[in-house]
Amino acid sequence: MAATAADSATPTISAADTTTHLADLKHDAVEEPSSSSKSEEKIASEIEIGNLTINESNNKFFHDPESSNIKTITSGETPYASAFTFEELNLLPELLKGLYVEMKYEKPSKIQAISLPMILNPPYLDLIAQAHNGSGKTACFTLGMLSRIDPKLKAPQAICICPTRELAIQNLEVLRKMGKYSGITSECEIHTGKKQTIRPPITSQIVIGTPGTIGHRIRANKLSLSYLKILVLDEADHMLAEDGFKADSVHIMDKIRCVNPQCQVLFFSATFNVTVKEFAAKIVKGNHNQLFVKKEELSLQSVKQYKVNCPDELAKVMVIKDRILEFGERVGQTIIFVRTRNSAMTLHRTLVEIGYDVTTIQGALKQEDRDKIVKEFKDGLTQVLISTDLLARGFDQDQVNLVINYDLPVKHNHPTEPDCEVYMHRIGRAGRFGRKGAVFNLLCGDADEMIMTKIKTHFGTEIEEVPDWRNEEDFVVALRSAGLL
DNA sequence: AAAAAAT
Structure with a gap:
């Protein structure tokens, strides 16, 4: 459903709703992962919150996000009430x-x-939080950091x-x-690079950065940890993954805890696989809070997913140029994901050769070029951006309504297995904050078909097939059905 | 070299 008026009031939660939800609190014993606290009795409350408001309007692609349930596990004695307004959070007026x-x-x-009361109130427990892409996670930890700073103390606190x-x-x-x-x-x-x-x-x-550089500053004694109140791991599952930044992150955490x-x-992310979830639960302090979304509810209902069978690589390029980007201006901005830096450059060259201008970002570029390309895209000066998984996570540009998987995301040590987390993050670049969007997965050969099937099974979502890659009308139908034309 | 980050 599209938003009607620019300044239409967001639906309000009645007091009756609130009481019902609070009365529904169930108390169950939950086993605490940390071995030191196993003997203690833990109380967990499961809170199921109905549809809250999303602050967006005046956009033809916007529709109300699906109502979803977030499972809350709190340990310790602190009861938390969800904040229906920012005023309830006792923020400083400057922050409000x-x-x-x-x-x-x-x-x-x-x-x-749900998360802000947990973050902002004593005893300031650790939090593992999962929420959909584009649902406002950044604001959670950003506000969390800002509101925990002592303004008089000019030293790193977050x-x-x-x-x-x-x-x-x-x-x-x-x-x-x-x-x-x-x-x-x-x-x-x-x-x-300078x-x-x-x-x-x-x-x-407040210091925000990448793990290597932050770790380096700490080791060089240029980043004091003495006054630190809060550490945030954005994209936490990747920050704690063995083939991600686990070593760096753990090192930083150890230094801080010392x-x-x-x-x-x-810990914030849209995805947490079982391994990482267990590891995160192991390294948090005994008493902590957790928020999780059911796997089935994670896939973005507002983003329509398609697959297109292409006989060869050139067909993929043609589909991009003549069947999808044809409508480029009308459907918003597009990100094309590829698997390697090399194929990013190759695809870039091919598209330019056949007369379609795009920009490309990947990690081998100089930082200033990367910055420039991101800026141009965010400013709306470029319409189509080719990217490696550099931009798969977190990149927030609300005009992106279209994601094209030129290559499907696969596990690096298991090329026949999909990387479902990366898939989730890629498609999350479209449909920010509940907007409509579409994903086109370009498949070439049986191997791709198998991977696609595994992705579909994993999320239990529908991935519709575009019948004929040569037929323009098929793509019009697809885009229209996604709400983009 | 999978990509990413970084010495």
């Missing part, structure tokens, strides 16, 4: 102003309503680590926007 004036928020989104430089930059931008009236200082610590100069110690109150064992740690 940032939320309303700069961020243009009206009310907390669902994940915000650190956020992210899997890519682009994400670190983007998160810093959100934080500065939200904290515009707070006077809180912040900076980005990422490797820029020559290192001798640096003074960091005095910024100095500052009570530092609050927040």
Whole structure:
């Protein structure tokens, strides 16, 4: 359903609704993963919250996100009530102003309503939180960091680590926007490729960066941990994955705990596979909170998924140029995901050769080029962006309605198995905040077909087939059915 | 080299 008026009031939650939900609280014993606290009796409450408001309007692609259930597990004695308004969170007026004036928020989104009371209230327990792509996770931990800072203390009090430089930059931008009236200082610590100069110690109150650089600053004693109150792992499952940044992240956490064992740690991601979930539960402090979304509910209902069988690579290129990007301007911006840096460059060259101008981003580019390409795309100067999985996670550009998987995401050590987490994150680049979107998976050969089937089975979602890659009408039907034409 | 980050 499309939003009707630009400033239509978001639906409100009646007091009756609230009481029902609170009365529905069930108390069950839950086993605590940490061995040290196994003997203690733990109470867990499962709270199922109905549809909350999402603060978006005035966009033809917007529709109300599906109502979904978030499972809450709280340990310890602290009861939490969801925040239906930002006022209930006792934020400083400067931060409230940032939320309303700069961020243009009206009310907390669902994940915000549930997680913020847990983040902001003593005893500041660790939190493992999962929520859909584009549901407002960044604002949760950003607000969490901002509101825990002592403004008088000019020293690092919050650190956020992210899997890519682009994400670190983007998160810093959100934080500065939200904290515009707070006077809180912040900076980005990422490797820029430029020559290192001798640096003074960091005095910024909030530091956002990539794990390698943050770890380096800590080891060089340029990033003090003495006053640290909160550590955030964005895309936490990847930050804790064996083939992700597990070593770096654990190292940073260890260093922090040495100095500052009570530092609050927040883990945020749209995906947590079982292995990572268990590991996260192992490394948090005994008493902690968890929020999870059911696997079946994770797939984005607002993003329609398609597959297109292509006889060969050239057919894939033709589909992109003549069948999909034909409508480019009308359906919004597009990201084309490829598996390797090499195929990113190859596809780029091929498209340019046949007369279609695109830009490409991948990790081998110089940082300044990466920055420029992201900026052009975010400014709407470019329409189509080819990317490796560099941008698969977290990249937030609300004009992206179309994602094309030129290559399906596969496990690097198991090329016949899909990487379902990456798939989720890629399609999450479309349909930000409940907007409509479409994904086209370009398949070539039986191996691709098998991988696609496994993805479909894993999420239990429908992936419709576009009957004929040569037939323009088939794509019109698909795009229309996705709500994009 | 899978990509990412980074010395």
